Amino acid sequence: MILSSLLAIAIAPTSILIQGGTIVDGTGKPGYRADLRIEGTRIIEIKPNLAQRPGEKLLDAKGFVVSPGFIDAHSHASGGIMSEPTAISQLTQGITTAVVGQDGGWSKPIKQAFADYASVKPAINFASFSGHGGIRAAIMGNDYKRPATASEISRMQALVEQDMKDGALGVSSGLEYDPGYYSNTEELIALNKIAAKYQGMYISHMRDEGDSVFKAIAELQEISNKANIPAQISHVKLATFAVWNRANEVNRITANPPFTADVYPYLYWQSTIAALTPSRDWKDRKIWEKGLADVGGPQNVRLSTYIHNPAWAGKTLDVIAKETGKDAISIIQEILEKTQGEGGESVVVTAMTEPDLEAFIRSARTMFCSDGNIGGSHPRGAGAFPRVLARYVRERKTISLEEAIRKMTALTARTFQLKERGELKPNYIADITIFDPKTIQDHATPTDPTKLSTGVKAVIVSGQITMRNGYLTGARNGKMILRGR
């Protein structure tokens, strides 16, 4: 009995052959026809006309593209994965790795966070930054509306150092949010010096993405310079009227090392309502007059969630104004009075232009992200990657298919030091997405934000077929990816 089952294991084929597809390997080089064999967790050969071995699993990829699994450079899937470990909204986009710990988010050392994610056996891989904002909150508690003292900074550094030892990719910040908003440049430089010591990087949701975005980029450059660390602009955008049509100026900065950026393919952002203005003088009507004018008016601001009055959720501010007989500014102030800017509401705001977005999409060192979560209220959580391939590759031809795949895979893996991932190459880990370039399509919209994408045929995560013919197989083989390891 024991002997026969051992024998069964010994002869059981562990290899998978992907036959007949077009290989788009992630490096940007033109796609070519070849077959690809996986053994265990790794790719072992990529050649034309490989024959199926006896008992070998076969995936027919005729007419489809075979590419490295997509890496989501800025993901918020870490929350939802605990209750939705199958990650169907990511797999149907072709995403095999979510890079989390973004915007300064941090609730515990990443060693523990990784243990949490691993405990639910996630279907996709995770890599993580060490979040400045959460670390700041852990050290300063509620008394955070001031610069940190030297001793507080050194305690923050100790937490970053531990995370770096445990495989963090670097430090993230979210400087439009509490408590990161109250930190000064010196504090950010101090933490980044620790990340630099471990060859990590800095990634930032900067202080401003509107009128003062160039000042915010200058701060990112200063931090990079003084801490001697590569730096990435998170979800790069130009989100107010005053800075529209200046994408080329941003691209001139991110075109060269040590800078990079990530971008999601939508003209609307999602955040808290306070993000409509960089000011914290919320009682002043003037800041809201400007905040609303900057994004084209209250009809461009959709309240996507609001726990204090769910009936308002899903409506734009002009509609709520009409229904209540109040003006849009009073509504914003009423919401903030209830939430104190600490959550409980979110808005989806149409504030970017297509020419700027397309300029970012074309920029060579700008990679793709979703900035989405699982079950979130912005459609990017379920549609970002297919939307790039449908709208910006197939329909508008903004960039080539090979270039889009490079920005979803190898560029990201190399920048973040995700070793042996992000390319189709012998001995690399077999994270693979197979999709139909003619039909891949996002379906999520602001009013139906979790509708799943279609066109991804199969997904392999660390050598296991996790999605096949568009259906989940039940495999949940996601790994915790540590920087450089």
Ligand SMILES: [Zn+2]
């Ligand atoms: Zn962000």
